[in-house]
Each structure stands twice: as structure tokens, then as C-alpha cells.
Amino acid sequence: MTAVLEARGLGKRYRRRWALQDCTLEIPAGHVTGLVGPNGAGKTTLLSLAVGLLAPTAGTIEVCGGVPAGGAEQLAKVGFVAQDTPTYANLSIEDHLRLGAHLNPRWDRSIAQTRIERLGLDPTQRAGKLSGGQRAQLALTLGLAKRPELLILDEPVASLDPLARREFLQVLMEAVAEHDVSVLLSSHVVSDLERVCDHLVVLVDSEVRVEGEVESLLATHHRLTGPRRETDSLPADQHLVSASHTDRQSTLVVRTEAPILDPAWTVTRLGLEDLVLAYMEVPSADTRRNGDARKPALEVLR
Numbered sequence: 001m002t003a004v005l006e007a008r009g010l011g012k013r014y015r016r017r018w019a020l021q022d023c024t025l026e027i028p029a030g031h032v033t034g035l036v037g038p039n040g041a042g043k044t045t046l047l048s049l050a051v052g053l054l055a056p057t058a059g060t061i062e063v064c065g066g067v068p069a070g071g072a073e074q075l076a077k078v079g080f081v082a083q084d085t086p087t088y089a090n091l092s093i094e095d096h097l098r099l100g101a102h103l104n105p106r107w108d109r110s111i112a113q114t115r116i117e118r119l120g121l122d123p124t125q126r127a128g129k130l131s132g133g134q135r136a137q138l139a140l141t142l143g144l145a146k147r148p149e150l151l152i153l154d155e156p157v158a159s160l161d162p163l164a165r166r167e168f169l170q171v172l173m174e175a176v177a178e179h180d181v182s183v184l185l186s187s188h189v190v191s192d193l194e195r196v197c198d199h200l201v202v203l204v205d206s207e208v209r210v211e212g213e214v215e216s217l218l219a220t221h222h223r224l225t226g227p228r229r230e231t232d233s234l235p236a237d238q239h240l241v242s243a244s245h246t247d248r249q250s251t252l253v254v255r256t257e258a259p260i261l262d263p264a265w266t267v268t269r270l271g272l273e274d275l276v277l278a279y280m281e282v283p284s285a286d287t288r289r290n291g292d293a294r295k296p297a298l299e300v301l302r
């Protein structure tokens, strides 16, 4: 497996607070990877480390086989659409495309022009006059026309309405199918990622809680419901993710490769959102040490 991003013990600290801690990850090439977590989880920090806008406090990170921002060749390999899809308000769409061509050695003029035409945008329009959705589409066009190996997008749809969100993700999916590009995008809305991602990283409280191929995560996680019992009686091959109890009933989320044979349990499959929420209930290493419980804090949109 070729990795587009490899982090080993990666961490970033601001004064005494870790924004990202002990992050070890391998994100495979040829996938659309979703980075999901609540506000303040460390998503922007991880993505900023990946593009070299931040330097690690601890550990190492390699992107497309190189050190982030380690020279012109590395910069050409990685496209980045920052949070809120920034553009230059006073420049027209065609000015943005000219700038892109000037700054990027692998710039593909025909990708840029075709996308602007397909979107029905007027090339003479100033970016400041575009709607949020159109501005996001312009930023995506710039990122794709750069022909990067890896395109990184930080919360690209966060400020868009549901229709513009859907259109943006649709264009992204088409682009991934047409061009040979790996994508890493962050969101705090699981349903957005569910539509487009085949690989997932869940980040909560500056820690990676779980990562893997969506299909395999869905196949190995189960919700067990049955008469109340203590969780320490589970078989060794069942890894407990979360547990809740009433007086008479226990509901567990477990991860296991093996079949669940205990007839006392009713076993149901989890959707991606429930899977992510289960990991968000897991206390962070800090709170585990302090013995506090944590509540999930994920925004759920349907």
C-alpha cells in the first residue's frame, strides 16, 4: 500500500495545550479519506501540519513521500483548500485561473476552463460577488487544476447550504473519478463524509480514536442489546467501544472480526454516524487518567 500521508507520534502543542497528540496514521493513496471530529478536535491542526503551514512539536509527518512544504516539487504534489475556501475578492475568476497557471508548474488549463464552463460561471465575475457555493467551487477548481497527487480540503462545505453542499460533493466525486487524485477532507458532519469517503479517520480531543476503510469499519462494528450485564465479561476478541445501561438492559458497541455467538444479545449493524458517535463517547487519554466521563459532541445533520 502506498501512503499519501504517514504520521508517526505526531503532535502539536500551543503553550501547555496539545492541539494534536501522539498521532500515528497511514492514509492510503487512491482513496477519499474523511477526517471527522467535533469542533476543536485538531482537524485543522493535522491538515496544517500536512501542508507545512505548521511545524510539529513532536513526531514526524510525510506527505506524498516528502516533508510538507519541503520545496517547489513538494508544493506541486499537494493541493490545499483552506477552511472557508478563501479567494481574492477583487480578482475575477479568470484572474484566479491566470494566477494558478503562473504559480503551479503542473497547471492544467483545460481542467480549469472546463470546470468553470460546466459550473456555468462567468469568467469575468469578481470572486467577491460569488455566492458561498460558487466560491467553494472556484477554490475546488483551482485545487484540481493544479493536478496534485493529494488534494486536502479543510471543512470545504461547512458554510454551505444543503443544496450547495450536495453540489460541491458531487463535483468532488466526479473529479476524483476523472483525475487520478487522492483526497483528504475534514468535516464535523458525518453525513457529508458518508456520501463521498471510502476511508475514515475519527479525531476527538486531539487524538485519533479509530481509522480504516469505511466498508471494513462497518463490517466489524456491532451494536449488542440484551439483559443488563457487566462489560468485563465480554469475550477477549470483542473490543468494547462504548456501553450504556438501564436498570435491566445493556447496549454495547463492540469491534470484532469474529461472529457474535452469545444468544442473549440482539446484534444490529451500525451506520457510519452511530459508529463515529460511539467513538466520540470514549473518554480521551487525559480524561481517562482523571476518571471523568465525556459526552459526545458531534453535530448530526440529516
Ligand SMILES: Nc1ncnc2c1ncn2[C@@H]1O[C@H](COP(=O)(O)OP(=O)(O)OP(=O)(O)O)[C@@H](O)[C@H]1O
Pocket (backbone or CB within 6 Å): 014, 018, 019, 020, 037, 038, 039, 040, 041, 042, 043, 044, 045, 046, 188
Ligand atoms: N493558534 C492557536 N493557538 C492556540 N491554540 C490553538 C491555535 N490553533 C488551534 N488551537 C487549539 O487547538 C485545538 C484544535 O484546534 P483545531 O483548529 O485544529 O480543531 P478543528 O478540529 O479543526 O476544529 P474546527 O472544526 O472548529 O475547525 C483547539 O482546542 C484550538 O483551540
